[in-house]
Amino acid sequence: MIRLNNIHKSYEMGNNSLHVLKGIDLHIEQGDFVSIMGSSGSGKSTLLNILGMLDNYDTGTYHLAGNLIANMSEKKSAQLRNEMVGFVFQSFNLISFKNAMENVALPLYYKGVPRKKRNQIAMEYLEKLGLKEWASHMPNEMSGGQKQRVAIARALISKPKIILADEPTGALDSATSYEVMNILKEINQEGITVIIVTHEHDIAAMTSQIIRLNDGLIHEIIRNGELKKFQKEFIHGLEPA
């Protein structure tokens, strides 16, 4: 599904060049539930942005569902994003002057779905996330958890193959965080690849694979058996919640 090969990325900061990713090799299968961890500055958000085609990379290769993602026109990458990827952000990034339903329906607008149809589909997704009553509310009338659920509905509406979530629980309290994580888990169980960036161990522990980044390189990948140990370490006492 996702195949990264020796990805390098550096940012120009005035005269200095900041080398953020120093050769990432990564393979993520369809249906994986992956979290990317690392200290701040380790390049985890940059990696996510590259995966989501929000940012480009300098060298290496990135194949998404068999397509080489490189030097694509803005139009083509926008189209691919629309078809393949759903985003969930830490700051929700809802459009402030649109209500919940309109925000959810927006990706379908760019797919050319007629207004009535897309609003109807948006309502279905809102219902799925338990926000049917909030459809006509504006983002500033909703709580953080509600906003994030709207954002998730928006990410799901275009039926993406991958959900990319950048610190999806970063702005939420722990109870709401787990709610959001459970939703993401359910989505994953429907077969959608979910990749989240987080610095919270308990959140990462709810995923099935943890990629630890350190200083622009993959430090370790924890999966399956090892993950059990990791989970025990961090989830204890949290299960009843």
Place this chain on the structure above:
Amino acid sequence: MFDIDKWQEILATIKKNKMRTFLTGFSVAWGIFMLMILLGSGNGLSNGVASNFMNDAVNAMWIWTGETTIPYQGMKSGRSIQFHNEDQDLVRKVAGIGVSSGRYFMGNTRYSYGKESGEYTTITCQPELIKVENIILKEGRFINEIDLAQKRKVIVLGTDIKTALFKDSTAIGEYVNINKVPFKVVGISAEPGSTRNRNAYMPVSTAQMIFGGNNRLHNLTVTINATTLEESKAIEEQVRNVLARKHKFDPKDEGALGVFNKLEAYIQTMKIFQAIKIFIWIIGIGTLIAGIVGVSNIMLIVVKERTKEIGIRKAIGASPSSVIGLILLESIMITTIAGYIGLVLGTGLMELINYFMVQSAAAAAAAGAVASDQGGNNTMFLNPTVDITIAIYSTLLLIVAGAIAGYIPAKRAASIRPIAALRDE
């Protein structure tokens, strides 16, 4: 462009961002509104001045005789100069002279019909007079060549004379007595812009025959074919020289021969007027530039404000062109509607002023007929409306300026990586 969904999206955005919409629209509407008022006032002034000249042909020249004031070729000053019919022929031969009409002064003329009578001015003339002085015929015809050749006893009455003598009955074909000589009424005339129509027109040949004029004339009314001040002055000079040679007076003697050259006055006034017009245009262009700067400023702010929204839209699959299109169409729609509103309000106000001015002019005219002996409508402000093509072009200019001002930052915003746009707070 005709994608209904796109327009719905734009309309929804406009509806949810009323303040932004209002500010953009206001700067456009205000600019156009002020421009309309400015140009309207300029036009009003222009039309007012022009209308004061419109009563007669602008290229009219009046020539009259008097007494010499400068001794010439051994003759003392104080000699009176008299025109005769052959002087008109002389003047006619001067290059640049168009039509001409000679007049013999009749002094007091008493008009009577039945029991009614009154003293009125009789203007003896040739048919060409109607081409020089602005005389309109309410009924019948003006003096013609046959009247002149056959010295017919015919008369064209001013409407006031007709009303005084005939009341409501028909005047055409009736005979009025002028100094006890019966004349057939052939036409009823009026002078536009004048509130008094107490002049009657009689063939000059008839007047000379019946009222002891022989072949004498007192003044000549001519038109000149000149377009510049120099040309008109040269023609005036020529006329002076020809007549001075004939009557033996100093060509510079203003007392012996009076000339009023209307074209000269007209050209001078128009020059002043041209300067006013240029001045108004400079202010108008200044107003437009202020409007353009205003729109551009707001568009820059709008795009800055929407950077994050652009990032979100791009993250969920909007192509750069669709983002630019959205912003541009929105700005064009706002500026078009606002420009139209400004246009309607501005022209509406000028039309309203025009309406009240026409009303008050009519009232003044009614009052003036009683109060003043001097007819004529000396308004300096008339029809203060704006050429609609100028109005539309100005609006289009503002729309295009707004679109360009929006396009540049919108293109930049749409081309930055969505992730950078998303970070923008």
